[in-house]
Amino acid sequence: MKLNLSRVVRGCRLGTLNNLGKKGDRTMEFPGCLLYTRTGSAPHLTHDTLQVISGIPVMTQLTLSSLAEHYEILEEYKEGIGKFIGMPESVFYCSLHDPVNTCPPGYVTNKSVSVWGVGGRLEMTAAKFMTIQQALQPDWFQCLSDGEALCGEVFSAKRARKSVDRSLAFLDECLKLQEQSEVLRSCVMIGVIEGGDIREERLRSARETAKRPVGGFLLDGFHGDAMTKETKLQLMSSVTAELPEDKPRLIFGIGQPDEVLECIEAGVDLFESFFPYQVTERGCALTFSFDYQPNPEDTVLQQNGKKKEGGDNRDHIDKVTTIKCIPETAFEINLKEKKYRDDFGPLVEGCSCYCCKNHSRAYVHHLLVTNELLAGVLLMMHNFQHYFGFFCAIREALRKDRLGQLKELICKQATS
Amino acid sequence: FPPSWLSLALRVVAECGRSKARACELRLPHSTVATPVFMPVGTQGTMKGVTAVQLDGLGCRICLGNTYHLGMRPGPELIQKAGGLHGFMNWNRNLLTDSGGFQMVSLLALSEVTEEGVRFHSPYDGAEILLSPEKSVEIQNALGSDIMMQLDDVVSSTLTCSRVEEAMHRSIRWLDRCISANQRPDQQNLFAIIQGGLDPVLRSKCLEEMTKRDVPGFAIGGLSGGKNHLPREKPRYLMGVGYATDLVVCVALGCDMFDCVFPTRTVRFGSALVPTGNLQLKKKQFAKDFRPIDEACMCPTCQRHTRAFLHVLLHSNNTAALHHVTVHNIAYQLRLMDAIWTSIVEHRFPDFVRDFMKTMYGDVGRCPGWAVEALQSVGIPLS
Numbered sequence: 072m073k074l075n076l077s078r079v080v081r082g083c084r085l086g087t088l089n090n091l092g093k094k095g096d097r098t099m100e101f102p103g104c105l106l107y108t109r110t111g112s113a114p115h116l117t118h119d120t121l122q123v124i125s126g127i128p129v130m131t132q133l134t135l136s137s138l139a140e141h142y143e144i145l146e147e148y149k150e151g152i153g154k155f156i157g158m159p160e161s162v163f164y165c166s167l168h169d170p171v172n173t174c175p176p177g178y179v180t181n182k183s184v185s186v187w188g189v190g191g192r193l194e195m196t197a198a199k200f201m202t203i204q205q206a207l208q209p210d211w212f213q214c215l216s217d218g219e220a221l222c223g224e225v226f227s228a229k230r231a232r233k234s235v236d237r238s239l240a241f242l243d244e245c246l247k248l249q250e251q252s253e254v255l256r257s258c259v260m261i262g263v264i265e266g267g268d269i270r271e272e273r274l275r276s277a278r279e280t281a282k283r284p285v286g287g288f289l290l291d292g293f294h295g296d297a298m299t300k301e302t303k304l305q306l307m308s309s310v311t312a313e314l315p316e317d318k319p320r321l322i323f324g325i326g327q328p329d330e331v332l333e334c335i336e337a338g339v340d341l342f343e344s345f346f347p348y349q350v351t352e353r354g355c356a357l358t359f360s361f362d363y364q365p366n367p368e369d370t371v372l373q374q375n376g377k378k379k380e381g382g383d384n385r386d387h388i389d390k391v392t393t394i395k396c397i398p399e400t401a402f403e404i405n406l407k408e409k410k411y412r413d414d415f416g417p418l419v420e421g422c423s424c425y426c427c428k429n430h431s432r433a434y435v436h437h438l439l440v441t442n443e444l445l446a447g448v449l450l451m452m453h454n455f456q457h458y459f460g461f462f463c464a465i466r467e468a469l470r471k472d473r474l475g476q477l478k479e480l481i482c483k484q485a486t487s
Numbered sequence: 488f489p490p491s492w493l494s495l496a497l498r499v500v501a502e503c504g505r506s507k508a509r510a511c512e513l514r515l516p517h518s519t520v521a522t523p524v525f526m527p528v529g530t531q532g533t534m535k536g537v538t539a540v541q542l543d544g545l546g547c548r549i550c551l552g553n554t555y556h557l558g559m560r561p562g563p564e565l566i567q568k569a570g571g572l573h574g575f576m577n578w579n580r581n582l583l584t585d586s587g588g589f590q591m592v593s594l595l596a597l598s599e600v601t602e603e604g605v606r607f608h609s610p611y612d613g614a615e616i617l618l619s620p621e622k623s624v625e626i627q628n629a630l631g632s633d634i635m636m637q638l639d640d641v642v643s644s645t646l647t648c649s650r651v652e653e654a655m656h657r658s659i660r661w662l663d664r665c666i667s668a669n670q671r672p673d674q675q676n677l678f679a680i681i682q683g684g685l686d687p688v689l690r691s692k693c694l695e696e697m698t699k700r701d702v703p704g705f706a707i708g709g710l711s712g713g714k715n716h717l718p719r720e721k722p723r724y725l726m727g728v729g730y731a732t733d734l735v736v737c738v739a740l741g742c743d744m745f746d747c748v749f750p751t752r753t754v755r756f757g758s759a760l761v762p763t764g765n766l767q768l769k770k771k772q773f774a775k776d777f778r779p780i781d782e783a784c785m786c787p788t789c790q791r792h793t794r795a796f797l798h799v800l801l802h803s804n805n806t807a808a809l810h811h812v813t814v815h816n817i818a819y820q821l822r823l824m825d826a827i828w829t830s831i832v833e834h835r836f837p838d839f840v841r842d843f844m845k846t847m848y849g850d851v852g853r854c855p856g857w858a859v860e861a862l863q864s865v866g867i868p869l870s
Contacts, residue, residue, distance in 0.1 A: 105615055110803035111796070117810050119541055119787055142800050148795070157791040189802050413565055429539070429577045433569060436562045437532065444536035444806055 072259060072286060074317045082308065083335045085469040088319055092162040092210055093257065097129050101340040102331075103317065104466050105132040105164055107348055108173075111156035113446040113455070114348050118157060123425045124452055126459030131161045132343055133209060134169040137193070140188040142203040149464040151208035164261070165209040166351040167216065170294065170324040170345045181237060189232045197244040201475050205252055211286065213258040215241040218291045218323075220267025226297060231267030234292075235276040238265045253356065259286030261321065264310055268298045273306050277313035279482065285321040291337065294324025294443040303339050311338025326403055328359060328461060336466065342462075345456035350403050354439045356418040356450055359402035359484050361464040363476040390453055401487050406450070412435040425449070493595040493675040495634075495703040497522075497722050498741075503529050503836040505821075505866035507741030510831035513722055515633045516674055517573070517581045520548045521828050522722060522743040525695070525729060525820045526583060527751055531556045532566075533575045535751050537817070539578045545786065545814065546821050548580045549633070554626055555585035557595060559752045563629035571631025584632040585726075586623045592641050602657065603690070624677070625736070628670050632699050634724075637665040638801065639680040651684040658682045659696045676703040678724060681717075682858050692787040700767035707742070731760070731823055735843050738827055738856045739836075744847040750816040760819040763844045766794065768812070786818030805836060844865060844869055 072095075076086040082452065082471045091097040095291050104130045106113060112120050121127065133152060138145075154229060168174060168186065178185040178192070185194045187378065188258050195203065200215045205391035215356055217237035242262055262285035266272030274429060280288065293303055311320055322339045325331060325348025334342070397407060406418075417427035426435070426449040467476040496514040503509065511673050513520045520861060527534055528551040529541075542550065552572050565587035568574035572582055587681075589596055592604050604619030621639045627635040637744035638661050662679050670678050679697040685687030697705070705717050706724040717723050722743045728734065729747020737745070750760060757769035759780045766780060768774065779789035780797070788797075788811040800808035831841035840862060848854045851870045859869055 109805045110800055111869060112800055112805050113812070115536070115806050116554075116808055117787065117814065118791055119544070120538060120810075123540075137803065142594045144775055144799070148777060155793070155796055158794065192606070412561065413568060415569060425538070433561070433570070434532075434575055434577075437575075441531045441556075441560055443531055443533045445533040445538070445811065446804055448536050448538065448810070 074319060075314060078282040080469055080472055080474065081336065083469055083474060085466060086340075086342055086435075091129065096148055097162050097163070099129040100466055102342070102464050102469070103340070104128055104342040104344045105130045105131055106161075106455075108134070108156075109169070109346040109348075110137040111152065111158075113451070113452040114351070115444075118205065120448055120452060121370065124363060124456045124459070125423065126456060126463055128459065129162055130210075130341075130395070131158060132161050133163055133207070134173070135165055135166045135203065135213075136169050136172070136186040136188060138165075138207060139186050139203050141191050142206040145206035153208075155351060161293050162163050162320075163209040163211070165204065165212040166323065166343075168218070168287075169212045169325075170343050171324070171349060172349060176221065177218050179219055179234075179237065181240070184215050184217065184241070187351075188418050197241055197248060199264065201245055201248040201255060203253070204258065205254050205467070211261055213261045213289050214285070216240075216263035216265060216289075216291060217241070220265065220269075220292055221297060221388055224297065226267040226269070227265075228269050228272070229261060231265070231272045234265040235279075238263050239279050242280065242285070246283060248269050254373070259471065260423065261285060261287045261289050261406070263289045263291050264314075265291055267292060268302055270306060272307065273310050273464045274313060277310045281314055287321060288314050288318060290322040291320060293334075300333075304333055306335060307337035307339065314338075320390065327400060328361075328481050331461075332396075332474075332481060335474075343432045344458055347458040348451065349452040350400075350454050351447060353399060353405070354407045354446065354450070355399055355403040355405050356435070358404050358419050358453050359400055359457075359461075360480060361461045361477060363464070363473060363480045401485055406432060406446075407439050408436075418453050419457065420451065422457065424453045426453040493703075495674055496524065497704075497720055497724075499719070501832040501834070503831050504834065506739040506862075506866055508738045508827075508831050508836050509741070509743070510828045511722070511743060513743070514534060515581045515676070517579060517633055518548050520581060521825070523734070523738045523824050523826045523827055524549060525734060526551050526744065526746040527817050527820070528746055528748045529576070530559045532572060534817070535754065535813045536806055537813050539576060540643050541814060542578070542744075542788075542817070547817065549583060550578070552582055552584050552622065552630060552632065553575075554584045554630065555590035556709060557584075557630060558587055558626045559609070559681050562814065563626045565608050565630075567629040568582040571629070572633060572834075582630070582636070583634040584627050584630050584636065586636045586638040587618055588623065588638045589641050591618060602640070602660075606860065607671050619659040621668040624668040624670075628675065631671075632675060634676045634678055634704065635669075635676050637680055639682060639735075642684070645670075648686065649808070651682075651686065652689060654681040655684075655689050655693050659693065662697060662700060662702070663720070666702070678702060678706050680726075681705045704744075709779075719756060719811070729820070731762075731820075732844075732847060732858055734820075734823065735827065735840055736861050739862055739867055741865075750820050751813055754809050754812045754816060757798075757808075757812065759817045764822050764847065768794060768797050769801050770798075772824040780812075780815050781819070784815065784822065785813050785819060785823070788812070788818075790816040843870060 073089045080414045088099045094242045119384040148155050153461050174187050183194045204212050217234040219236045220231040230403050262280040264276045266276045321341040411432040468474045496544040498512045499509050506628045511522045513522050532551045566575050589621040604617050606617050623638040633847035639658040642654040669755050679702040681693050683693045704722040706726050725737050725742040727743050729749050759766045761781050831835045844854055
């Protein structure tokens with residue numbers, strides 16, 4: 072695997088990762104995102120509906136939490152997770168946890184980390200962890216790590232230090248085990264940067280992890296609300312400054328468009344695509360514009376943006392069902408709202424996804440109201456394509472040194 | 488083929504020399520359909536989690552929409568605005584809608600049937616609604632289906648003779664009202680529904696009367712097993728039948744069209760249809776089974792996935808698991824009908840039936856009695 076950095080603009084890296092995959096013939100651009108999956112499948116989508124989406128990432132994210140409990144099946148299958156899930160052509164990154172499902176704290180010990188699958192808690196020592204990875208045979212995998220730096224809701228320096236110590240210990244043990252396995256030697260280990268909100272710990276984690284022969288780095292613990300945005304971004308920049316230029320930087324749990332841009336400015340390369348899934352689950356469609364060079368005659372922004380129509384209370388009552396979930400962002404519209412009942416336009420004007428080319432807002436609204444499975448399928452197709460299009464626009468903007476304009480456009484929508 | 492200005496035409500391509508099975512081509516406004524045909528049921532304007540393109544790709548040329556459900560949500564006015572149900576779902580093949588009557592009677596406990604129609608209370612706001620023959624046709628006209636069903640007076644065939652007879656006569660009167668109410672006879676084909684319960688005399692009388700109305704096709708609401716002398720040149724639609732064995736036997740008895748929710752509804756249990764019955768994929772026995780659902784199946788699910796993977800996925804909350812099985816089950820049903828069609832055209836339908844029953848049941852002793860008798864009655868003994 073080789074990283075080609077084509078340019079760095081105000082901290083933002085643009086480039087490609089070449090020679091990816093078992094055959095060493097795949098290339099991935101960054102900044103970019105990975106295809107989010109749940110139990111080895113894109114949510115709601117079969118191969119046919121997935122393939123229709125433009126801009127599908129070269130690399131797919133698998134989560135150990137959804138697959139670990141099945142490792143014995145994979146061992147017997149022998150041919151690796153890619154073929155097992157029906158994606159033999161894809162390149163895989165296996166993360167420890169799922170960014171959507173948070174797991175209960177307090178289960179990491181000096182010897183083990185736990186993940187939660189359908190069958191309950193699965194405790195893994197380094198040895199068990201590597202055995203499972205050996206059965207999965209992903210191209211990249213996140214090393215076993217301690218991602219807890221909180222004591223309750225607040226960061227604890229002591230706990231942060233422990234998370235760094237443990238993660239380094241796990242890393243060394245896993246590297247040793249990797250050496251002993253021919254199968255695992257062809258997989259790339261991703262080192263995990265921990266340390267909570269403690270600057271010294273973050274720097275220690277970065278420097279020490281960078282000393283080890285890992286193929287890339289995962290910035291962990293920057294999701295959620297425990298840190299202020301300021302602290303988060305400062306720490307991120309400090310961390311990436313310590314990391315070698317020629318290895319990719321992934322980040323866990325960050326997906327909102329405005330936050331993605333901030334992280335890219337802080338030196339991050341790769342993101343997950345769980346955010347479009349969350350949008351789908353609340354019956355929403357991504358509508359934010361990333362066209363920072365619009366045709367002056369277009370009124371796309373007005374058409375698709377959130378309209379202020381006499382108060383938020385009325386919108387709330389007008390929704391047919393209310394589901395308790397993470398609140399909607401300003402980047403999306405809620406198709407359950409009554410106003411879409413007879414809106415025969417596409418989800419987003421000008422979008423070329425399967426849903427926008429074939430169906431209307433009214434139809435998707437109907438599917439949501441009647442609780443039909445197709446709603447999730449169509450929304451996922453649109454939301455993935457929209458999100459992948461956003462990353463394409465980021466790369467394009469970096470190529471033309473116009474990221475500032477894109478950022479301004481996104482931020483304007485974030486606060487509308 | 489009869490003149491193209493007719494909105495429906497049936498061409499008999501081949502007939503089984505022994506049984507009443509026939510292989511036909513049914514020309515409908517949106518495309519030609521080979522019969523015998525199985526029509527999957529897309530109740531609320533969608534075929535579960537399968538897209539219109541996927542459904543078309545499986546070879547489906549006609550499917551069902553439910554008038555009751557769609558009439559409630561989103562309602563006929565909205566669907567008409569969307570360009571009919573075809574436009575709303577973006578389905579360019581054929582659609583068949585039912586009258587709405589059956590579902591109302593079965594889903595709504597407090598319905599009352601009078602000469603006017605079916606009176607009931609809306610489950611959403613309690614308002615009183617009357618579904619009359621005129622109203623049913625009005626909704627179906629708005630939906631724009633290629634085939635629509637008359638509103639019939641649905642009664643259980645186990646009821647007393649007098650109620651069954653009353654229903655039969657009323658259904659004839661309602662057929663006339665439906666025919667009068669049809670605003671689009673050149674684009675939408677109104678089928679009659681033969682009533683009469685289990686009484687061959689009543690059914691015969693009903694058929695005699697309904698045939699006089701020159702409807703483009705007939706539905707049979709439930710199996711009677713007796714001699715149905717339905718006109719040869721018009722399609723015969725057996726409503727609500729779709730289990731594989733039932734399809735094969737009823738084709739032998741002379742039926743052309745079938746619909747059933749079973750293949751798509753059984754998916755929620757992780758049940759996949761195969762020539763030997765079904766596989767309960769959520770069961771442990773499939774955890775390490777690395778074969779596809781059906782080695783001979785050409786559907787996208789079987790071409791790419793194993794039982795073991797589907798087993799894992801069905802135990803997750805990723806709905807993709809259901810879509811894989813829905814695709815397969817629809818493919819299974821369509822492939823069965825295709826095999827039936829070919830066997831009739833190649834004059835080997837009786838052998839096909841025997842092979843089918845052998846695969847499904849093993850020996851004759853395990854075949855359902857009614858199937859053995861029915862097949863015997865049309866010249867296909869099983870032993």
